[in-house]
Amino acid sequence: MTRPVFIAKTALLCARGTSPATVASALWDGECSAGQRKLGERAFPYFALPLNEADWMRRAEQAIRQIAGQLGPSSPETPLFVASSSFQVGHFEQLGAPFDLPFAAASFSQKISEWMGLSGARYSFSNACTSGFSALDAARSIIATGLIDDAIVLGVELANDSTLAGFATMELLSRTAGRPFDARRDGLVLGEAVAAVHLRAKPATWRIAGLRTGLDGYSTTGPNPDGSRIADVAVDCLNEANLKAADIELIKLQAAGSPGTDLAEANALRSVFGQQMPPLLSLKAALGHTLGASGMAELAALLACLDADKIPATAGFTKVDPEIALFPMVDRSTAHIERALLNLIGFGGGLASLIVERQG
Amino acid sequence: MIVLTKTLSQCFVPADLPAAVRAALGKPLRRAAPLTQLALVGALACLPPERRALPTALLWQSTSGPRLETLTLLDEVCSGSAEPMPYDFLATQPAIAAAQIQTFLPGLQTAMHLPLDNEETAHWSLLLSLAVTWLNEGRCAQVLCAQLDHAADAASGHWLALSRTPLENSPACLQLTEGTSSNSLPDTPNFPAHLAEWLARNDSQTLSLHSPVAMRLAVEFARL
Numbered sequence: 316m317t318r319p320v321f322i323a324k325t326a327l328l329c330a331r332g333t334s335p336a337t338v339a340s341a342l343w344d345g346e347c348s349a350g351q352r353k354l355g356e357r358a359f360p361y362f363a364l365p366l367n368e369a370d371w372m373r374r375a376e377q378a379i380r381q382i383a384g385q386l387g388p389s390s391p392e393t394p395l396f397v398a399s400s401s402f403q404v405g406h407f408e409q410l411g412a413p414f415d416l417p418f419a420a421a422s423f424s425q426k427i428s429e430w431m432g433l434s435g436a437r438y439s440f441s442n443a444c445t446s447g448f449s450a451l452d453a454a455r456s457i458i459a460t461g462l463i464d465d466a467i468v469l470g471v472e473l474a475n476d477s478t479l480a481g482f483a484t485m486e487l488l489s490r491t492a493g494r495p496f497d498a499r500r501d502g503l504v505l506g507e508a509v510a511a512v513h514l515r516a517k518p519a520t521w522r523i524a525g526l527r528t529g530l531d532g533y534s535t536t537g538p539n540p541d542g543s544r545i546a547d548v549a550v551d552c553l554n555e556a557n558l559k560a561a562d563i564e565l566i567k568l569q570a571a572g573s574p575g576t577d578l579a580e581a582n583a584l585r586s587v588f589g590q591q592m593p594p595l596l597s598l599k600a601a602l603g604h605t606l607g608a609s610g611m612a613e614l615a616a617l618l619a620c621l622d623a624d625k626i627p628a629t630a631g632f633t634k635v636d637p638e639i640a641l642f643p644m645v646d647r648s649t650a651h652i653e654r655a656l657l658n659l660i661g662f663g664g665g666l667a668s669l670i671v672e673r674q675g
Numbered sequence: 676m677i678v679l680t681k682t683l684s685q686c687f688v689p690a691d692l693p694a695a696v697r698a699a700l701g702k703p704l705r706r707a708a709p710l711t712q713l714a715l716v717g718a719l720a721c722l723p724p725e726r727r728a729l730p731t732a733l734l735w736q737s738t739s740g741p742r743l744e745t746l747t748l749l750d751e752v753c754s755g756s757a758e759p760m761p762y763d764f765l766a767t768q769p770a771i772a773a774a775q776i777q778t779f780l781p782g783l784q785t786a787m788h789l790p791l792d793n794e795e796t797a798h799w800s801l802l803l804s805l806a807v808t809w810l811n812e813g814r815c816a817q818v819l820c821a822q823l824d825h826a827a828d829a830a831s832g833h834w835l836a837l838s839r840t841p842l843e844n845s846p847a848c849l850q851l852t853e854g855t856s857s858n859s860l861p862d863t864p865n866f867p868a869h870l871a872e873w874l875a876r877n878d879s880q881t882l883s884l885h886s887p888v889a890m891r892l893a894v895e896f897a898r899l
Contacts, residue, residue, distance in 0.1 A: 420740025664774030
């Protein structure tokens with residue numbers, strides 16, 4: 316048995332807004348301001364959730380309950396797929412030493428399901444920045460096979476110093492702003508997000524036409540600069556969707572302003588799309604790089620933009636890098652998009668491409 | 676037909692892991708966290724050299740995850756005066772394991788890591804369902820499913836290797852099947868060890884794996 320899988324509902328809470336529609340509206344308006352997060356003597360730009368609660372766990376509960384509210388009622392038996400790269404490490408930072416970590420790495424997912432009002436199957440995924448699409452891939456695979464009829468896939472990444480310090484110590488962070496594909500790009504800007512999609516076998520506006528994950532072991536912190544593995548995954552995804560490169564009308568880039576990864580993605584896109592390069596859009600300069608939540612957050616944000624036929628300009632891009640020689644959208648567009656490709660390129664070698672196709 | 680080509684359960688004293696890696700590779704694997712070392716020694720034991728370039732997916736779960744490494748990082752971040760050492764942060768990122776072993780398994784195309792949220796149950800039913808689905812779709816030629824854990828006193832790896840084509844001495848085939856079977860095993864972290872025991876007993880013809888949660892289909896193993 317194999318059947319199509321549709322995205323029935325989306326939910327999103329991030330620095331730009333408290334629903335997919337408000338985020339899309341903020342993106343359309345060009346909002347991209349970030350706050351700051353201090354790490355010892357250093358401060359980094361940071362996209363925090365619009366929540367004032369200081370207690371890490373209560374703040375997490377507020378965020379998850381907001382997402383549950385946006386999704387609306389669903390059967391308590393609905394399977395839950397949780398994607399995160401840091402789970403509740405911020406909670407233990409706040410509690411301080413001695414750190415009483417539970418033995419089960421994803422025990423936080425139990426709380427998430429409780430806050431979501433879900434008591435069915437629950438799975439957790441941690442594949443760094445591609446966690447969201449890994450979870451999406453697992454859920455849609457077993458919906459397509461008929462093992463389940465629907466699933467909620469939730470990405471969650473909440474503030475913590477461990478991740479920020481880890482990226483900082485490897486000099487992967489910008490001290491100013493994310494500049495996707497820009498000649499002056501100098502690193503990532505991290506952020507928080509909680510986002511979810513409700514997948515169903517029943518028809519809805521957007522169908523998952525293709526989804527492929529891959530692995531690039533070139534380096535633990537970035538892909539092969541030639542982009543060959545990224546290109547392989549995108550081509551696999553097109554093949555699964557039974558589409559040609561020319562059928563893709565918009566690409567949501569991974570591009571976060573990382574000197575090496577942006578170049579690798581550009582090289583991959585050139586090899587796949589050649590002279591038929593679709594419009595390119597990066598959301599990370601406006602949302603931050605939300606790591607394990609980025610797949611779900613950027614999917615929810617993008618679909619809201621496409622539903623409104625309002626594609627925002629890419630924040631942070633002003634100067635072409637001659638080595639990249641690709642231009643993200645700098646003007647807004649009201650084009651009606653039928654098919655979009657979304658890329659994720661992860662810390663730790665993870666790669667993923669997703670194609671969504673409008674139905675009806 | 677999807678076949679089981681290997682069951683494997685390994686247990687190490689953590690201090691012996693580097694030696695196991697050296698024995699498998701003929702050289703040390705530098706800057707590799709214990710989960711990466713477990714992934715390497717298990718994967719190489721499951722796949723003979725002639726199968727290491729075939730398109731492969733690695734689906735692995737872990738109860739412990741990088742717990743000890745996370746404790747080290749928390750100490751550095753919360754108690755230390757400086758930023759953590761880069762390697763100490765990298766060691767807390769389990770997804771890196773697959774990238775680090777790809778050199779030795781050039782066919783490794785994709786990997787998925789599932790941290791578990793309790794100590795009693797596992798997700799073998801999901802991993803095997805995905806493996807069967809992906810193999811039937813032709814997405815890869817073989818899938819490695821694993822449970823990898825390490826604590827201060829023990830490190831363990833439980834493995835099942837699945838292939839789209841039968842190998843000589845493949846012990847069983849498997850399929851997704853509806854309904855329940857009287858001869859079934861629970862979905863626990865050490866399921867491969869129990870499966871190996873069933874294969875060795877040579878009694879009933881089939882064995883099912885049931886998720887403790889409400890998944891409609893079960894995975895059924897049948898002896899070859």
